[in-house]
Amino acid sequence: MRSGTITKVTIRPASDRSLLISFGDRISDKAHQEVSRLCHALRGVRGVLNLHPAFASVLIDFDPRLRTHSEIEALVQERSSGDVSGGAEAAWEAPRLVEIPVCYGGEFGPDLEDVARHCGMDAAQVVELHSAAEYLVYFVGFSTCFPYLGGLPAALATPRLTAPRRHVPEGSVAIGGSQAGIYPLASPGGWRLIGRTPLRLFDPQDSPPGLLRMDDRVRFRPVGEVRW
């Protein structure tokens, strides 16, 4: 067992072509490390079609004509005890620190004032706190390159809207409860919008298609109004 730590791992089929590996039921850096490690270890395995990382679990989709649940489970056991610092990890891009320029407030962040009111501060303090923190990309999921960011200062936690917006513009920087995120594409959404970035988080012609990847670190930098 690595570093003498004990994590309860649950392995169960989610369907006749997928296996769900869970590392507990809480968001923690420890669970995240296990998720990241397992994803690294399973990259490029024949018959594995998709890996769906989340806060404390990984769903493994496989081709049931090529693989069985027990084969995948054996692979998980074998590879999670093995050292993945060699070949497997070499194929995985190293995490980076990515700076995201943000126009806070106004039409770009229609909920900034509400967030400030909820948190008992003024808008400038929200911007200061939000852009001073360093965030960790726990995973990318939901819908097209949506990064789930850990590290939101607790003082900025704000509940989601009771009724989601029908249209959230691409690049909106948002707070949902104790989480931070960025909408890569225009979509409906219930998080509080505090600003917007002109950076493209998703480009299908790029390889990989997403600006942010699991384990990247993120900082937000306030900028004046930019031309879109």
Added chain:
Amino acid sequence: MSAIRVIAAGALTTVQDLGRFHHAHFGVSASGAADPLALRAANLLVGNAENAAALEMTLVGGTFEFETGAVIALTGSDFAPGLPLWEAVGVKAGQTVRCGPTRGGARCYLAVRGGIDTPVVMGSRSVHVMTGVGGQPLRAGDRLPVGDAAVRKPRRAISAPPEYAPETLLRVTAGPQADRFAGELYVGAYTVSEESNRMGLRLRGPAIPSPAGGMLTEGVALGAIQAPPDGQPIILFVEHQTTGGYPKPANVISADFWKLGQARPRDTVRFEEVTLDRALELLQEQEKWLYGLV
């Protein structure tokens, strides 16, 4: 290069292959044919690899003109194309294939020998309608290049193709949160709602009580049945989100995915639980049927 001209696009016609894999960790689900069995059969009939791209028509088909002679196959729902279904047929240069509204089932596939040769995006030609990855639904005036990627001779006609009925039995295996439910899913019949799309089939029927205690967002599989707080189940379909936070009592088996692609709004579905072993047996039988064709 040979091409197909879109004279009329129909209600929702897209280019689809078997989907875009290895990108779920970027939040990009596979998309791909809603009825993968019909797509694979169409490709096998015209001598393509089973993953070649073809046209998927939804509820009301389109009209297509062939610039040069071609070998095509129509499979899936009967959209009254005036040509036999489930067999390879030759079309002449300048010939038009006109499809109409469905006579049963939701989707009709048109494969052409050589495959549709639109650009490959992230490993697939499938259009992901909700995000625009891989392109957009077809419009009148579009011109679709036909490739030269046939791998075999065309096959003989398929006997005993699947039948599409307005009442469907969906076989499922236990989902990751099955132990939080008490079999409520298996009691009544559900109606496929008009709000269904390639992301999900929304069902209306007896509410499934939402289990107590929240859960952490986790990865979700194709065919997962989610029970949101209003108790009306949603079956995650080919353009599903990659992660979600609703509990899942069950998951549709692979051998029944084609039924999801052929379910129409207002059709009714019921659920029956089977073991994982049985699900895999059923899949094997289906593969045998498909490859028995060739």
